[in-house]
Amino acid sequence: MDEEELVEYFRAQMRKDPDMASAVAAIRTLLEFLKRDKGETILGLRENLTWATDCLTGVDSSVAVSSGGELFLRFISLTSLEHQDLSRCKKVMEERGELFLEKISMSRTKVAKLCHTFIKDGAKILTHSYSRVVLRVLEKAAAEKKRFSVYVTESQPDSAGRQMAEALRKLNVPVTVVLDAAVGYVLEKVDLVIVGAEGVVESGGIINKIGTYQMAVCSKAHNKPFYVVAESFKFVRLYPLNQQDVPDKFKYKADTLKTVQNLSEEHPIIDYTPPSLITLLFTDLGVLTPSAVSDELIKLYL
Amino acid sequence: MDKELVEYFRAQMRKDPDMASAVAAIRTLLEFLKRDKGETILGLRENLTWATDCLTGVDSSVAVSSGGELFLRFISLTSLEHQDLSRCKKVMEERGELFLEKISMSRTKVAKLCHTFIKDGAKILTHSYSRVVLRVLEKAAAEKKRFSVYVTESQPDSAGRQMAEALRKLNVPVTVVLDAAVGYVLEKVDLVIVGAEGVVESGGIINKIGTYQMAVCSKAHNKPFYVVAESFKFVRLYPLNQQDVPDKFKYKADTLKTVQNLSEEHPIIDYTPPSLITLLFTDLGVLTPSAVSDELIKLYL
Numbered sequence: 001m002d003e004e005e006l007v008e009y010f011r012a013q014m015r016k017d018p019d020m021a022s023a024v025a026a027i028r029t030l031l032e033f034l035k036r037d038k039g040e041t042i043l044g045l046r047e048n049l050t051w052a053t054d055c056l057t058g059v060d061s062s063v064a065v066s067s068g069g070e071l072f073l074r075f076i077s078l079t080s081l082e083h084q085d086l087s088r089c090k091k092v093m094e095e096r097g098e099l100f101l102e103k104i105s106m107s108r109t110k111v112a113k114l115c116h117t118f119i120k121d122g123a124k125i126l127t128h129s130y131s132r133v134v135l136r137v138l139e140k141a142a143a144e145k146k147r148f149s150v151y152v153t154e155s156q157p158d159s160a161g162r163q164m165a166e167a168l169r170k171l172n173v174p175v176t177v178v179l180d181a182a183v184g185y186v187l188e189k190v191d192l193v194i195v196g197a198e199g200v201v202e203s204g205g206i207i208n209k210i211g212t213y214q215m216a217v218c219s220k221a222h223n224k225p226f227y228v229v230a231e232s233f234k235f236v237r238l239y240p241l242n243q244q245d246v247p248d249k250f251k252y253k254a255d256t257l258k259t260v261q262n263l264s265e266e267h268p269i270i271d272y273t274p275p276s277l278i279t280l281l282f283t284d285l286g287v288l289t290p291s292a293v294s295d296e297l298i299k300l301y302l
Numbered sequence: 303m304d305k306e307l308v309e310y311f312r313a314q315m316r317k318d319p320d321m322a323s324a325v326a327a328i329r330t331l332l333e334f335l336k337r338d339k340g341e342t343i344l345g346l347r348e349n350l351t352w353a354t355d356c357l358t359g360v361d362s363s364v365a366v367s368s369g370g371e372l373f374l375r376f377i378s379l380t381s382l383e384h385q386d387l388s389r390c391k392k393v394m395e396e397r398g399e400l401f402l403e404k405i406s407m408s409r410t411k412v413a414k415l416c417h418t419f420i421k422d423g424a425k426i427l428t429h430s431y432s433r434v435v436l437r438v439l440e441k442a443a444a445e446k447k448r449f450s451v452y453v454t455e456s457q458p459d460s461a462g463r464q465m466a467e468a469l470r471k472l473n474v475p476v477t478v479v480l481d482a483a484v485g486y487v488l489e490k491v492d493l494v495i496v497g498a499e500g501v502v503e504s505g506g507i508i509n510k511i512g513t514y515q516m517a518v519c520s521k522a523h524n525k526p527f528y529v530v531a532e533s534f535k536f537v538r539l540y541p542l543n544q545q546d547v548p549d550k551f552k553y554k555a556d557t558l559k560t561v562q563n564l565s566e567e568h569p570i571i572d573y574t575p576p577s578l579i580t581l582l583f584t585d586l587g588v589l590t591p592s593a594v595s596d597e598l599i600k601l602y603l
Contacts, residue, residue, distance in 0.1 A: 156457065156480050178568070179457050180482040181512025185544050185572045211482025214519050221518045243486050267479070271486040 001036045003055050010056055019132060023068030023233055024104060026056045030072055031097045034090070042089060049073050061254040063199030063207050063270075067236035068104075074301060075100045107231040107284035108133055112140040115194070115229055115282040123148040124190045126183070126224075129155035129209040130164040131196025133229045137282075142171050149174040151186050155209060157267060183215050187222045197230040199250070200283075202239045202297055204275035204290025206230070207246060210268060216277035225279040232285050235297045240272050307334060307356050320433060324369030324534055325405060327357045331373055332398040335391070343390060350374050362555040364500030364508050364571075368537035369405075375602060376401045408532035408585035409434055413441040416495070416530055416583040424449040425491045427484075427525075430456035430510040431465040432497025434530045438583075443472050450475040452487050456510060458568060484516050488523045498531040500551070501584075503540045503598055505576035505591025507531070508547060511569060517578035526580040533586050536598045541573045 001009075009032055013025035033052045039045045053069030076093040083089050111133055119125065119141040125148055127134050141148065150168055154177055155161040161177055168175040178186050187193075193215060197206040206212070206228050219226040240246045249257060251268040260266055275290030282288075285296050310333055314326040334353045340346045354370030377394040384390050412434055420426065420442040426449055428435050442449065451469055455478055456462040462478055469476040479487050488494075494516060498507040507513070507529050520527040541547045550558060552569040561567055576591030583589075586597050 153482070154457070156455070156482060176565075179511060180480065181454070181457060181510075181515070182568065182572070184515030184518055185511060185569060188543055188545070209482075210480060210486060214482070214485030214515055217485055217522045218515050218518050221522070242489055244489070264477075267483065268486060271483070 001033050001052075006033060006052055006055050007059050010059060021064065021108075021132065021231070022060050022062055023064035023231075024101070026053070026060070026065045027068050027072050027097075027101055027104070027233075029056060030069060031094070031101060034076075034097060035094060037090075040086065042086070045090070045093075046073065046077065057249070057254070058258075059254055061249060061252065061257060063236055063238075063250050064234045066250075067199060068233040070237075071233050071235075071300060072097065072100060104231060104233050104284075107233070108136050110284040111229050111231060111282050112136045114287055115227070116141040116144060116146075118192070118227065119146055119148055120191075121146050121148070123192060124151070125149070126151045126153075126186065126190040126193045126215070127164070128153050128161070128195045128212055128215055130160035130167075131229075133196045133231065134194055135164065135167055137194065137229055138168065138173060139171060142173055149176070151176050151178050151190060153178055153180050153183060153211060153215070155211060156180055157269075160209070180211050183211070184218045187218050187224060190224060192225045192227060193219045194227045194229060197228050197234055197281075198270060199234050199236045199238070200228075200230050200281065200293060200297075201236060201272070202294050204278065204281070204288075204293035205240070206273050206278065206281075207236075207238075207240075207250065207270050208273065210271045213243070213271040213273045213277075216273045220277050226277060227280050227282065228278055229282045232283050232296070232300065235293070235300055237297075237301065243272055246270070246272050304356055307353055308360050311357055311360060322365065322409075322433065322532070323361050323363055324365035324532075325402070327354070327361070327366045328369050328373050328398075328402055328405065328534075330357060331370060332395070332402060335377075335398060336395060338391075341387065343387070346391070346394075347374065347378065358550070358555070359559075360555055362550055362553065362558060364537055364539075364551050365535045367551075368500060369534040371538075372534050372536075372601060373398065373401055405532060405534050405585075408534070409437050411585040412530050412532060412583050413437045415588055416528070417441040417445060417447075419493070419528065419581075420447055420449055421492075422447050422449070424493060425452070426450070427452045427454075427487065427491040427494045427516070428465070429454050429462075429496045429513050429516055431461035431468075432530075434497045434532065435495055436465065436468055438495065438530055439469065439474060440472060443474055450477070452477050452479050452491060454479055454481050454484060454512060454516070456512060457481055458570075461510070481512050484512070485519045488519050488525060491525060493526045493528060494520045495528045495530060498529050498535055498582075499571060500535050500537045500539070501529075501531050501582065501594060501598075502537055502573070503595050505579065505582070505589075505594035506541070507574050507579065507582075508537075508539075508541075508551065508571050509574065511572045514544075514572040514574045514578075517574045521578050527578060528581050528583065529579055530583045533584050533597070533601065536594070536601055538598075538602065544573055547571065547573050
């Protein structure tokens with residue numbers, strides 16, 4: 001499978017199910033790549049998979065694609081590969097790959113099940129931009145017959161918040177779109193803040209759409225709980241200490257990275273929120289405090 | 303009379319786009335005073351108050367309302383014990399001219415006080431389009447200081463881009479950032495300077511939406527948060543939170559007249575409490591937020 005086929009398969013997966021996380025689509029693509037690979041050695045296979053992950057990061061530069069790919073590779077290799085026959089080894093790896101995919105397809109549901117109990121009846125929730133995990137959580141809470149209303153930020157430059165508002169209106173949830181600049185204004189009215197994450201870093205902090213950091217700072221100032229919902233394949237081996245430390249390859253869209261020379265003129269599309277501002281993280285591994293994240297992260301990557 | 307008033311006000315704004323809307327309003331009130339054919343001083347005062355209300359119906363910013371009230375108080379703050387009404391009017395007109403002259407100089411005074419706080423090599427963050435901040439930065443640039451500016455785009459009217467254009471004309475390196483990127487960019491800047499649409503009794507300010515969260519983030523990053531405002535923007539309000547600011551200031555005048563359900567509208571201003579402000583630069587001097595109420599009382603006595 002060469003680069004073009006790889007990218008085409010990935011794009012087809014994304015088109016087929018727009019509700020799927022881009023990392024899940026990437027992992028499906030890697031599994032397909034594994035099946036079609038004609039390598040002769042296990043080392044060669046691993047190198048090819050790493051190369052394939054890099055290709056996919058070139059298409060979709062979100063943190064989750066990169067972390068998801070790495071976790072996939074580790075998971076399938078985390079088994080006895082002491083067979084004489086390469087095809088037997090490959091078969092074992094494929095089976096583990098399918099298992100991994102199955103586990104992560106269930107992760108959003110697990111997160112929603114954990115999180116919806118924190119939404120009390122009559123709550124006013126603030127969220128940022130468009131997040132499918134947050135949407136799933138709110139769907140579950142609405143299904144449990146809770147009454148709540150949502151404020152969602154418009155989230156420039158792509159106005160993704162409007163998409164979120166549309167989806168929430170379909171669930172008959174009262175929703176108000178607010179300007180990114182109005183977060184401080186609206187925070188005195190809300191009870192809690194729930195955001196998704198594009199990546200969860202080793203310190204327990206998160207990388208998410210630009211605007212999340214100032215929402216977290218203002219929530220802390222107003223003493224409102226700041227909850228993060230993320231699947232475990234988003235855990236990534238990074239330890240940024242401030243905004244500058246986040247690698248450029250995640251800060252800008254993949255197209256921008258390829259075409260633009262002077263990145264300082266571009267608007268970054270993500271920012272880093274330190275763990276001190278986060279109350280709790282809801283993941284499919286359980287409800288974690290930011291400090292528990294590094295333990296879980298190490299277990300995943302061992 | 304209503305239409306003439308509004309027309310004169312609009313003409314003043316068009317003639318000099320660089321003039322604060324409150325100054326245009328005060329010119330209009332002065333003209334109104336000159337043309338007024340009332341018979342009593344009380345009637346005159348009532349007419350002026352009515353005229354101020356008309357103008358707030360055109361431009362709902364806080365400064366127009368406070369500027370009008372301060373104008374009325376200033377011109378009445380004199381002995382009006384003359385027998386002839388026309389003599390009283392003449393005295394009031396003279397005081398009106400004096401007031402207008404004083405406030406036309408206020409931006410220059412503010413710029414003179416503030417530019418020394420901008421050190422060479424400073425990175426400044428500002429919000430939306432403010433003519434006072436622009437004047438301050440012009441003065442600093444004229445003093446041959448090198449600095450660069452980050453300005454927020456400031457939705458929904460993208461006024462920040464206008465600010466960026468004006469700064470580029472001064473050859474100041476400027477970067478437009480998203481409203482959502484304020485927290486991201488704050489670790490890079492040295493200080494934050496914003497204008498104000500109104501300064502309230504507590505020493506807090508009312509300004510374009512987004513100022514409050516910029517102030518909270520500045521506090522979190524320990525960066526100084528400076529406000530530049532002329533003294534006619536001091537207003538007799540004491541909001542305790544965002545809700546307390548009267549609706550008539552929160553939305554544009556057109557929106558207030560046409561829309562029924564205001565909760566669907568985006569408010570265009572927010573309130574920044576005094577605890578987040580480092581210093582206020584006004585034509586009355588450099589004030590801490592707690593000193594503002596003293597100065598405010600002196601103005602309105």
